[in-house]
Each structure stands twice: as structure tokens, then as C-alpha cells.
Amino acid sequence: xxxxxxxxxxxxxxxxxxxxxxxxxxxxxxxxxxxxxxxxxxxxxxxxxxxxxxxxxxxxxxxxxxxxxxxxxxxxxxxxxxxxxxxxxxxxxxxxxxxxxxxxxxxxxxxxxxxxxxxxxxxxxxxxxxxxxxxxxxxxxxxxxxxxxxxxxxxxxxxxxxxxxxxxxxxxxxxxxxxxxxxxxxxxxxxxxxxxxxxxxxxxxxxxxxxxxxxxxxxxxxxxxxxxxxxxxxxxxxxxxxxxxxxxxxxxxxxxxxxxxxxxxxxxxxxxxxxxxxxxxxxxxxxxxxxxxxxxxxxxxxxxxxxxxxxxxxxxxxxxxxxxxxxxxxxxxxxxxxxxxxxxxxxxxxxxxxxxxxxxxxxxxxxxxxxxxxxxxxxxxxxxxxxxxxxxxxxxxxxxxxxxxxxxxxxxxxxxxxxxxxxxxxxxxxxxxxxxxxxxxxxxxxxxxxxxxxxxxxxxxxxxxxxxxxxxxxxxxxxxxxxxxxxxxxxxxxxxxxxxxxxxxxxxxxxxxxxxxxxxxxxxxxxxxxxxxxxxxxxxxxxxxxxxxxxxxxxx
Amino acid sequence: xxxxxxxxxxxxxxxxxxxxxxxxxxxxxxxxxxxxxxxxxxxxxxxxxxxxxxxxxxxxxxxxxxxxxxxxxxxxxxxxxxxxxxxxxxxxxxxxxxxxxxxxxxxxxxxxxxxxxxxxxxxxxxxxxxxxxxxxxxxxxxxxxxxxxxxxxxxxxxxxxxxxxxxxxxxxxxxxxxxxxxxxxxxxxxxxxxxxxxxxxxxxxxxxxxxxxxxxxxxxxxxxxxxxxxxxxxxxxxxxxxxxxxxxxxxxxxxxxxxxxxxxxxxxxxxxxxxxxxxxxxxxxxxxxxxxxxxxxxxxxxxxxxxxxxxxxxxxxxxxxxxxxxxxxxxxxxxxxxxxxxxxxxxxxxxxxxxxxxxxxxxxxxxxxxxxxxxxxxxxxxxxxxxxxxxxxxxxxxxx
Numbered sequence: 010x011x012x013x014x015x016x017x018x019x020x021x022x023x024x025x026x027x028x029x030x031x032x033x034x035x036x037x038x039x040x041x042x043x044x045x046x047x048x049x050x051x052x053x054x055x056x057x058x059x060x061x062x063x064x065x066x067x068x069x070x071x072x073x074x075x076x077x078x079x080x081x082x083x084x085x086x087x088x089x090x091x092x093x094x095x096x097x098x099x100x101x102x103x104x105x106x107x108x109x110x111x112x113x114x115x116x117x118x119x120x121x122x123x124x125x126x127x128x129x130x131x132x133x134x135x136x137x138x139x140x141x142x143x144x145x146x147x148x149x150x151x152x153x154x155x156x157x158x159x160x161x162x163x164x165x166x167x168x169x170x171x172x173x174x175x176x177x178x179x180x181x182x183x184x185x186x187x188x189x190x191x192x193x194x195x196x197x198x199x200x201x202x203x204x205x206x207x208x209x210x211x212x213x214x215x216x217x218x219x220x221x222x223x224x225x226x227x228x229x230x231x232x233x234x235x236x237x238x239x240x241x242x243x244x245x246x247x248x249x250x251x252x253x254x255x256x257x258x259x260x261x262x263x264x265x266x267x268x269x270x271x272x273x274x275x276x277x278x279x280x281x282x283x284x285x286x287x288x289x290x291x292x293x294x295x296x297x298x299x300x301x302x303x304x305x306x307x308x309x310x311x312x313x314x315x316x317x318x319x320x321x322x323x324x325x326x327x328x329x330x331x332x333x334x335x336x337x338x339x340x341x342x343x344x345x346x347x348x349x350x351x352x353x354x355x356x357x358x359x360x361x362x363x364x365x366x367x368x369x370x371x372x373x374x375x376x377x378x379x380x381x382x383x384x385x386x387x388x389x390x391x392x393x394x395x396x397x398x399x400x401x402x403x404x405x406x407x408x409x410x411x412x413x414x415x416x417x418x419x420x421x422x423x424x425x426x427x428x429x430x431x432x433x434x435x436x437x438x439x440x441x442x443x444x445x446x447x448x449x450x451x452x453x454x455x456x457x458x459x460x461x462x463x464x465x466x467x468x469x470x471x472x473x474x475x476x477x478x479x480x481x482x483x484x485x486x487x488x489x490x491x492x493x494x495x496x497x498x499x500x501x502x503x504x505x506x507x508x509x510x511x512x513x514x515x516x517x518x519x520x521x522x523x524x525x526x527x528x529x530x531x532x533x534x535x536x537x538x539x540x541x542x543x544x545x546x547x548x549x550x551x552x553x554x555x556x557x558x559x560x561x562x563x564x565x
Numbered sequence: 566x567x568x569x570x571x572x573x574x575x576x577x578x579x580x581x582x583x584x585x586x587x588x589x590x591x592x593x594x595x596x597x598x599x600x601x602x603x604x605x606x607x608x609x610x611x612x613x614x615x616x617x618x619x620x621x622x623x624x625x626x627x628x629x630x631x632x633x634x635x636x637x638x639x640x641x642x643x644x645x646x647x648x649x650x651x652x653x654x655x656x657x658x659x660x661x662x663x664x665x666x667x668x669x670x671x672x673x674x675x676x677x678x679x680x681x682x683x684x685x686x687x688x689x690x691x692x693x694x695x696x697x698x699x700x701x702x703x704x705x706x707x708x709x710x711x712x713x714x715x716x717x718x719x720x721x722x723x724x725x726x727x728x729x730x731x732x733x734x735x736x737x738x739x740x741x742x743x744x745x746x747x748x749x750x751x752x753x754x755x756x757x758x759x760x761x762x763x764x765x766x767x768x769x770x771x772x773x774x775x776x777x778x779x780x781x782x783x784x785x786x787x788x789x790x791x792x793x794x795x796x797x798x799x800x801x802x803x804x805x806x807x808x809x810x811x812x813x814x815x816x817x818x819x820x821x822x823x824x825x826x827x828x829x830x831x832x833x834x835x836x837x838x839x840x841x842x843x844x845x846x847x848x849x850x851x852x853x854x855x856x857x858x859x860x861x862x863x864x865x866x867x868x869x870x871x872x873x874x875x876x877x878x879x880x881x882x883x884x885x886x887x888x889x890x891x892x893x894x895x896x897x898x899x900x901x902x903x904x905x906x907x908x909x910x911x912x913x914x915x916x917x918x919x920x921x922x923x924x925x926x927x928x929x930x931x932x933x934x935x936x937x938x939x940x941x942x943x944x945x946x947x948x949x950x951x952x953x954x955x956x957x958x959x960x961x962x963x964x965x
Contacts, residue, residue, distance in 0.1 A: 130572065
């Protein structure tokens with residue numbers, strides 16, 4: 010990544026930026042891009058020597074590019090892609106194929122892009138479930154339609170008497186009441202219940218339920234039987250690939266292509282990025298943020314500081330406690346951001362052969378899973394509770410290079426294995442060691458080998474990541490991929506802290522734009538966009554250029 | 566395909582009649598229907614429609630979803646499930662019916678066949694197994710999807726009885742509309758024949774085991790050679806069914822379980838099925854809601870037939886009162902070759918199904934050589950069916 014600092018940045022002490030954004034992840038870059046396009050002089054500082062945050066692609070084996078953290082694309086708001094002209098800056102989204110959950114008896118349940126094929130596939134396992142799937146999909150889609158308009162709106166403060174907050178509360182109330190009493194009741198149940206209970210209302214087959222529960226536990230330190238997991242599923246379904254709601258795709262070139270396009274758009278708007286610039290402290294004077302101090306002592310002055318780091322890292326890690334009100338800090342400490350997942354990124358010299366799949370099955374190009382009952386999924390979670398990684402882990406595994414020709418030489422492949430559960434610290438609060446990490450990696454590789462004999466012989470390189478690596482490299486506290494769990498107690502005006510859901514920190518001109526804020530994680534870009542909207546709103550008329558910032562596309 | 570895992574290789578299934586249909590489908594005009602590949606036409610829609618109204622046509626109805634409903638409580642179960650009275654249905658009877666959820670919103674319409682005291686078959690457009698199974702709790706009844714176990718061929722048109730007579734089933738002369746009988750058709754063996762159809766013309770539907778399907782097709786084609794028989798596709802049938810004023814699920818109304826937008830669900834009274842609601846037969850799904858909607862006058866929509874000025878068909882058009890106020894939309898429309906009228910089915914906001922007088926206007930965008938002609942054509946509500954010839958009901962039927 011080009012370090013523009015040397016060529017364009019005047020002496021560090023001589024300049025005051027309009028805004029300094031901490032962290033060059035997707036949300037930081039989204040916020041920075043909107044501000045730069047509005048005419049602000051924006052600097053993004055990034056601690057790593059590469060940009061991307063958790064939307065990053067690195068070549069860790071010669072010729073093979075990984076999506077090292079996030080690995081699939083759906084939730085990123087299309088309005089942002091258009092506002093920031095990301096396709097012109099190289100972002101291309103590829104829909105992907107189907108998928109399968111492998112059963113221990115040697116069989117599998119697949120899902121196909123073709124609706125009839127999925128129906129017939131489910132019918133192999135349960136004729137009833139095959140026909141329940143339509144009503145299930147319809148109901149999930151209803152909830153998606155409800156929530157999508159809320160993603161790009163700043164949550165109101167319910168305790169405020171400001172006209173804007175009251176009118177936004179009124180909007181929420183109208184939006185909710187428009188459902189009618191029966192659907193409103195169903196919606197509240199859905200937001201708060203467990204995915205296991207929810208699926209039981211539609212399906213009888215365990216493997217089908219396990220497949221459908223996948224999205225409900227990803228990134229979440231909850232099991233499928235924990236209340237609140239149904240909402241997590243919805244969070245994963247509310248995106249789309251070109252209007253195909255609920256569908257997931259790949260960013261061509263890996264998830265780093267998202268931040269690469271954002272950086273390109275940002276630079277084209279006159280922004281500046283500095284890599285290798287870890288922030289030690291956010292500087293506050295007289296209740297107002299006035300810049301950051303880097304770890305090497307360099308001071309960068311700015312009229313506002315925008316943190317894309319999670320709230321814990323921002324306020325507990327990068328601020329002098331005396332600069333922040335104690336009750337606020339207490340609430341930040343209470344914000345749940347428990348790490349639950351690990352990841353294996355694997356370079357392969359061929360496609361693994363899953364014995365269950367018939368030759369020519371398109372499922373190999375989709376998401377693959379090895380957990381065929383909700384009970385196994387829950388048991389995997391049980392081990393997390395006592396500080397162990399799951400001995401029989403849950404995986405969301407895929408081979409993007411079967412769809413994307415850019416990430417590996419022909420014949421070689423990148424395999425992405427998202428794994429749960431993986432605790433941030435081990436039994437008794439012990440920190441991870443290299444040996445622990447390798448043993449975790451082995452449990453995952455062994456599981457794949459069970460279903461694809463010979464798989465291990467094809468492995469060229471493995472990157473194993475536990476919450477420790479995610480925190481150390483990406484900066485995610487405890488390795489929580491959403492910068493805070495997506496449970497109902499931490500959503501909307503409660504995210505990240507009640508009273509602070511409008512992207513403003515407890516200090517003047519200190520802003521939050523990461524996934525810790527509404528509407529949360531999943532590579533959506535919405536927190537960054539919403540934060541930029543709030544910042545621009547607060548600026549004097551005439552001090553900014555008008556730039557494109559669309560409201561959410563209407564749901565009709 | 567013995568290994569069921571391989572279904573993905575052929576995303577659309579083939580009907581038991583597929584070999585014959587494929588050979589006759591000279592323009593390769595295919596369209597998916599309920600997971601099957603089906604013929605849109607066989608080369609000439611006008612000639613096919615003409616066969617439905619003048620001679621005899623065959624149309625493959627095998628993709629219809631079919632559920633076998635059997636058991637000592639089958640009658641009680643169906644009376645609880647559906648809108649019409651089933652207890653009074655004779656053995657060998659057929660009933661056009663519909664069923665609702667508890668809100669009185671229509672889940673689907675379909676045809677119910679009674680084979681004996683305890684055995685029924687329900688044919689419909691969409692899939693409903695979970696609903697049917699859940700509704701069966703407390704009833705001694707079994708429900709099974711038999712879609713793939715029964716092949717169906719619809720034989721419709723003024724010479725359809727002549728074809729069957731030539732095929733060896735002269736005894737069908739006595740078969741009345743909405744009745745069925747089992748006959749032996751020469752080389753085909755036993756065939757269940759119901760005097761039903763989707764055309765408002767003389768017609769029959771023939772039901773056989775899939776392995777007898779090709780024999781049935783061949784035997785009918787040979788028997789009908791002197792009676793103008795020809796295969797027809799969905800496009801010609803659709804013209805005939807609009808002339809008949811029949812509605813299609815998820816075309817003229819949205820099945821309640823498929824409605825993504827809750828306001829799209831409809832009560833029977835809102836889609837012209839009020840006549841089949843039997844409030845006096847005892848409890849059935851949706852009864853209280855239907856009764857309440859009638860009592861409180863909360864019904865919002867009505868489904869009507871429209872007769873539109875001019876000769877330009879009005880598919881998908883918005884219906885206005887006067888020039889401005891939107892009062893509904895057209896769900897199906899065609900220039901009717903049989904009635905020489907420009908006809909349509911439409912959903913209209915109440916009370917404009919009754920009170921609009923001559924004020925209804927239909928907005929048509931007619932694309933002619935790359936330019937739209939925007940038309941506002943007067944329309945009026947008329948009774949369905951648009952076409953209803955006496956030969957449809959004559960028993961014994963005429964030879965043409």
C-alpha cells in the first residue's frame with residue numbers, strides 16, 4: 010500500500026487536519042471518504058503496514074491471496090458503493106454457489122441457487138420441511154424488510170426531548186406499529202428468541218435446521234439454544250447481492266478489494282492515509298479532542314478525531330481515563346465483545362474431494378459445514394464456556410478461488426475456514442500459546458480431513474488465527490468480529506452505550522464510526538457512513554462541499 | 566434418476582408426457598411450472614386456442630400439486646379445512662374449492678376429488694403439505710404428496726367427447742360436469758376421467774399412472790385424428806381460462822402464505838369466491854374472520870371481470886376512477902378471440918366493483934415501434950364467465 014505521507018504531508022507539527030480517522034478498516038475509510046468528498050482535509054492513520062482492518066487480503070503464501078478475516082460479502086450497503094463510486098475504483102462482487110452441510114452418516118443436505126433444486130434436496134430429508142422452507146423464507150424476508158430502512162438512520166436518543174430525537178422515535182414507533190399487532194408480536198419474539206426455538210416452529214429435520222442456523226451464531230458467543238441468536242441470523246440475511254436479498258457473494262480479489270476500492274476512492278477525493286502509524290492516545294484538552302499521539306510520540310493535530318476502533322480499544326485502551334466520564338467508562342467495560350471465533354486460511358494445491366458430494370456437485374463452490382445437529386453446535390459452545398476451543402468445531406468453510414480467478418494460480422486454491430467456538434482466553438484465564446493455537450488448527454484440519462480424505466496432503470500453507478491473533482493484528486478486543494455482540498441489548502439506541510448511540514463520544518469532537526456503533530458489524534459500511542452524516546450535520550453551513558450521501562433505497 | 570442426490574443435474578423435472586411434448590414443441594417454447602418444464606405453445610397459439618373452442622385440445626396438467634387425503638376422518642378433516650361442504654359430496658364427485666388461514670385469507674384454491682367414502686385427492690397450484698399436516702392434528706387421516714404418482718391430461722373442446730367415444734369410452738355420455746368415472750381406454754387400461762377443466766367449454770381431465778401416460782397420449786391422438794385434436798400450451802390455455810373468468814393462484818391473487826407484504830392477502834369475498842363459503846356447515850378455518858369481515862364491512866377488495874373499450878389488451882394496467890384516482894389493477898387480460906371483446910380480470914377497491922358506473926378507466930401503455938402510446942380506455946364491470954356456452958354442461962354432450 011502506498012504511503013502517501015512522505016510526499017504529501019507537511020511537517021507533522023505544522024498542520025492541523027480537519028479530521029483524523031483512527032484505523033483504515035472499511036468503516037474508517039467509508040467515514041473518511043465521505044468527509045474528504047465534503048471538502049475536509051482528512052488523514053487516516055493505520056497501525057499496520059497494510060490497510061484493510063478486518064476487510065483485508067494478504068498474500069501469505071506465494072501467489073495465493075487470502076481473505077484473512079471477513080471472507081464473504083453481502084451486507085455492505087449498495088448506497089455507499091454508489092456514493093463513493095466503488096465499482097469505478099475496482100470493487101466487483103461475485104455471487105456464489107449454494108453449499109452443503111455434511112452429515113456424519115456420509116450424507117449431506119445441500120442448498121442450491123435454484124429454488125426447486127433446494128426444495129427437492131430438502132424433500133430427500135423431509136418432505137414437510139421442503140415445503141416449510143417457503144414460509145420460513147417469507148417470514149425472514151418480512152423481518153429483513155422491516156429492518157433495512159433502519160440501517161442508515163442515526164438511532165434516536167429515547168431520553169431526549171430534542172425535536173430530532175422525538176421525531177425519530179415517532180418514526181420508529183410508526184414503522185413498528187405499521188406491522189399490525191400480530192406481526193409486531195412475532196417480530197419481538199423473533200428478535201429475542203433462540204434460533205433453535207425459531208427453527209423448531211418450521212422444521213423437523215436436524216441437518217436442515219443445522220444448516221439454517223449457521224448465520225445465527227457466526228461471530229457471536231452464544232449457542233443456537235441461546236436467546237437472541239435469531240436476530241443474529243437476521244443480521245446476516247439483510248444484505249443482498251444486486252437485489253437478491255439474503256444472498257452472499259465474494260469481493261473479487263478477496264475482502265481486501267473492498268478496502269482497496271475505498272482507499273482508492275478516498276485518495277481520489279484528496280484524502281491521506283498513513284500506514285505504520287499506531288495511535289497510542291487520543292489527545293483531549295478542556296473536554297475536546299484535538300488530535301492523536303502515535304506510539305513513537307509524534308503528535309497529529311486535528312479538529313476532530315474519529316475512531317473506527319471498537320469502543321473498548323478506543324476508550325479503555327487509547328484514552329487517559331481522566332478525560333472520560335467514569336460512568337461512561339463503566340458502560341464501555343460492560344459492553345459485551347466476547348470473542349467466539351477463530352479462522353484458518355489455507356493455501357491448497359488442489360480441490361479437496363469431499364466423499365459425500367457426487368461428482369459435479371456445485372456445492373463445492375459454496376459454503377460447507379460439518380455440524381449436522383443443533384445439539385452438536387450447542388455442545389461446541391459448551392466447551393467455549395469453560396475456556397476451551399471446540400473439539401468438534403463448527404465451521405463455515407469455502408473455497409473462493411473456485412469462483413474468483415484472481416486469488417490463486419490455476420490449480421491452486423485459497424480455502425477460508427471460519428471456526429467456532431474459540432475463546433479469547435483459555436481455562437482459568439490463561440493466555441493462548443503457540444502450542445494451543447496449533448492444536449486448535451489441528452482440530453479444524455482433522456475435521457475437514459474426516460470428510461475429505463487426502464485433504465491435508467494438499468495443504469501448502471495455513472494461517473491459524475485465534476482471538477489472540479485477531480486482537481493483536483486487527484485490534485478487535487477479545488477478537489470479537491462485530492466489535493461487540495449483536496444482541497438485542499446492544500442494538501439501536503443502546504449501541505454501543507445508551508445515550509451515546511449517535512456516533513458522538515463523551516468528549517467534544519471525538520466520534521465513533523466502527524462496528525461497535527449502530528447498525529453493527531458484518532462489513533456493512535453503514536456505521537462509517539452514519540458517523541460521517543452526523544459529523545457533517547454538525548458543521549456550519551458553507552464550510553463543507555455538498556457531496557452525494559443517499560438515504561437507504563426504499564423498500565417497496 | 567435412482568440416486569436422488571443427483572436431482573440438481575436436472576433442475577426442472579420432466580412430466581410423464583415429456584417425450585411426446587418435446588417432439589411436438591417445434592419452437593422449443595418452454596417455461597417452468599411448479600418445478601417441471603412445460604410447453605408455452607406448440608408453434609401457433611391462435612390455432613391452439615381455436616382447437617380449444619372448436620375441436621379438441623390436450624394440455625398436460627401433470628405438474629399440478631396433488632395430495633392424497635385418506636382415512637376415516639377424511640370428510641370431517643376436509644370440512645374443517647375447506648370453505649365448501651364436503652360431507653354432502655357424492656362418491657365420484659369433484660368440487661372446486663378453496664381454503665383459508667385463521668385470518669380468513671385464502672391459502673389456495675383447487676379441485677377436490679372424492680374416490681370413495683374415505684379417499685380424496687386435492688389438486689392445487691402451490692405446495693401446502695405443512696399446512697395440511699398441521700390441520701390434520703386430531704383427525705384420523707393421512708396426507709401424502711402424490712404429484713409424481715399421477716399423470717394428468719386435460720382434454721378440452723367441443724369434440725372432446727367425440728374423441729373419448731372414439732377412444733372406447735362411449736359410456737362417458739352420461740358423465741355430468743364435476744363428476745368422474747373410471748373407464749377402460751383400449752390399450753391404455755383403466756383411466757380416471759373427470760368432467761372438469763379450465764376452459765369453460767366441454768372438457769375432461771384424464772388421470773393415469775405415469776407409466777401409462779405415453780399410451781394415453783398416443784391413444785387419444787389416434788382416436789382424435791378425425792376430431793381435430795391437437796396439443797396446446799400454456800399460452801392458449803391462458804386465453805381460454807381468462808375467457809372462462811377463472812382465477813389462478815399467485816397470478817390473480819397472492820396465496821396468504823406467500824404474501825411478503827401482509828396487505829396482499831385476500832379473503833374469499835375479495836377474490837370472487839364468496840359463493841363457496843358455507844358458514845352454516847360447522848367450524849372451518851377462517852370462518853370467524855370471514856363472518857366478522859362481512860359483519861363489520863371491512864372487506865377492502867373485490868375481484869371482477871372488466872370489458873374494456875378498443876382491442877388493445879391491458880395486462881398489468883392500473884385501473885382509475887375518472888382520470889385520477891387509482892382503484893385497482895388488472896391481473897389478467899386478453900383480447901378474446903371467442904367473444905370479440907377486450908376482457909380482463911381486475912382487483913378493485915370496494916365499493917368501485919359495484920359503484921363505478923361508467924367511470925372506470927384503464928391505463929394502457931401500448932408499445933408500437935419503439936414508442937409508447939398511452940391510452941386511457943373506458944371499462945365496465947361485467948359478469949364472469951365472459952364465455953359460457955351451453956355445450957359446456959349438456960349431458961349427454963354433443964359430438965361437436
